[in-house]
Amino acid sequence: MPSSAAYRILDAEIDAAHERDRARAMDPEQLIALVEASGLRGRGGAGFPLGRKLAATRASAAGGSAYVVANAYDADPGSPLARTILLKKPELVIDGLAIAAAAVGATSGYLYLRPDGESAKRAVERALEVARPALGDLQVEVALGPGGFMGGEESALLAVLESRRAMARQRPPYPAQQGLLMRPTLVSSAETLAALPVIVRDGADAFKRVGTETSPGTKLVSVTGAVASPGVYEVAFGVTLGEILDRAGGATGKTFKGLHVGGPTGGILNATRTGVVLDYESLKAAGTHLGSAQIRVITSDVCIVNEAAMLFDYLSKETCGLCVPCRVGTKRVEGILEGIYSDLGRADDLPWLDQLADHLQQFSLCGFGITSASILKTTMREFPDDYRRHIDEKSCPTGTCTPARSRRYETMAQP
Numbered sequence: 001m002p003s004s005a006a007y008r009i010l011d012a013e014i015d016a017a018h019e020r021d022r023a024r025a026m027d028p029e030q031l032i033a034l035v036e037a038s039g040l041r042g043r044g045g046a047g048f049p050l051g052r053k054l055a056a057t058r059a060s061a062a063g064g065s066a067y068v069v070a071n072a073y074d075a076d077p078g079s080p081l082a083r084t085i086l087l088k089k090p091e092l093v094i095d096g097l098a099i100a101a102a103a104v105g106a107t108s109g110y111l112y113l114r115p116d117g118e119s120a121k122r123a124v125e126r127a128l129e130v131a132r133p134a135l136g137d138l139q140v141e142v143a144l145g146p147g148g149f150m151g152g153e154e155s156a157l158l159a160v161l162e163s164r165r166a167m168a169r170q171r172p173p174y175p176a177q178q179g180l181l182m183r184p185t186l187v188s189s190a191e192t193l194a195a196l197p198v199i200v201r202d203g204a205d206a207f208k209r210v211g212t213e214t215s216p217g218t219k220l221v222s223v224t225g226a227v228a229s230p231g232v233y234e235v236a237f238g239v240t241l242g243e244i245l246d247r248a249g250g251a252t253g254k255t256f257k258g259l260h261v262g263g264p265t266g267g268i269l270n271a272t273r274t275g276v277v278l279d280y281e282s283l284k285a286a287g288t289h290l291g292s293a294q295i296r297v298i299t300s301d302v303c304i305v306n307e308a309a310m311l312f313d314y315l316s317k318e319t320c321g322l323c324v325p326c327r328v329g330t331k332r333v334e335g336i337l338e339g340i341y342s343d344l345g346r347a348d349d350l351p352w353l354d355q356l357a358d359h360l361q362q363f364s365l366c367g368f369g370i371t372s373a374s375i376l377k378t379t380m381r382e383f384p385d386d387y388r389r390h391i392d393e394k395s396c397p398t399g400t401c402t403p404a405r406s407r408r409y410e411t412m413a414q415p
């Protein structure tokens, strides 16, 4: 059972530098065991246990050089979670990075940011100046990504740090085995690293007292859309989506129609699903994923087919284009959806979309294409009427769709 969020990153009254020094004085194996015992999982979306990633990076480095990278990129502009931490508690991320470096044996680290976040950059640079004299042989640099959604994906991020384009890479080898400049590299979300000084101070059991058994701790979420108080909130894993909505003052405006959960590649759940619990497994079971932890409130004047088409329009422009399923698949899907909301759709478009979703999920190279399938799977399942009205009755359920901007559908949507 989740308990109240007494375990806060944003309000942590903590001398992070003190905990960093304590961690650095510990035996690395002991430090990794502590993180493993805490159950801390990656906050960047996939939920991989940090302790296991630390252990794998350390083992691959085998006493040689390794790198640590704090992913503070905020690829989803609607979910500025790293920015929120960097503005309020930059020292938690810097000292978390130093703790991770001590665990894996790294002497080089990067704080990787969006190129357009001047205030966060200034905040972290100031905090770094304060911390630097105490970091010993650990060299930490602030690096700026390219902008764009793919810039936050871990293998693309490593390419950027090597002065290449933000393109995904086949895995394995994972960054923990072979990352930056072919050396073992720990890439962790800034939010994940920010939990480390707190775990070192309070211990694994205290950390696990908040959240759920499989998803301990708290999570920052960004509540956006038609809601009274949009913003970034810190909640304990285990709260329901409805409780998060209440915390943000509740849905506003027209009738509440659904929740888009997980950022641009996240699924859209209908209004009956406010009981879904915020944790990695529950969101997956509901057909979506934690992703960028954006929860966007959608109202009844939105046509879901149009919404899905807009998301695929965005994704087809943001894909790095390296793998065919994602490069061609996102464009194809956009074309079919565009055809449906332009009332040119046919009944067999739906099984075809389903097949394309499977294809994206099974064959894409990275999380971008894999997770985008959830937009299709959830919208077709949770809002069948929006699709049916357009396909069978040739009318928009909300009266808002205008015919597609192009006739792309007619040339692209034939099998």
Ligand SMILES: Cc1cc2nc3c(=O)[nH]c(=O)nc-3n(C[C@H](O)[C@H](O)[C@H](O)COP(=O)(O)O)c2cc1C
Binding pocket: 041, 042, 043, 044, 045, 046, 047, 048, 071, 072, 073, 074, 075, 076, 149, 150, 151, 152, 153, 154, 155, 187, 188, 189, 190, 192, 193, 366, 367, 368
């Ligand atoms: C398209 C895309 C964008 C991503 N953007 C971010 C990001 O901005 N910040 C982040 O921490 N993780 C992002 N991730 C996840 C990273 O690839 C990686 O899993 C994460 O940084 C690992 O850290 P964690 O284990 O602490 O979650 C993104 C993934 C994808 C597929």
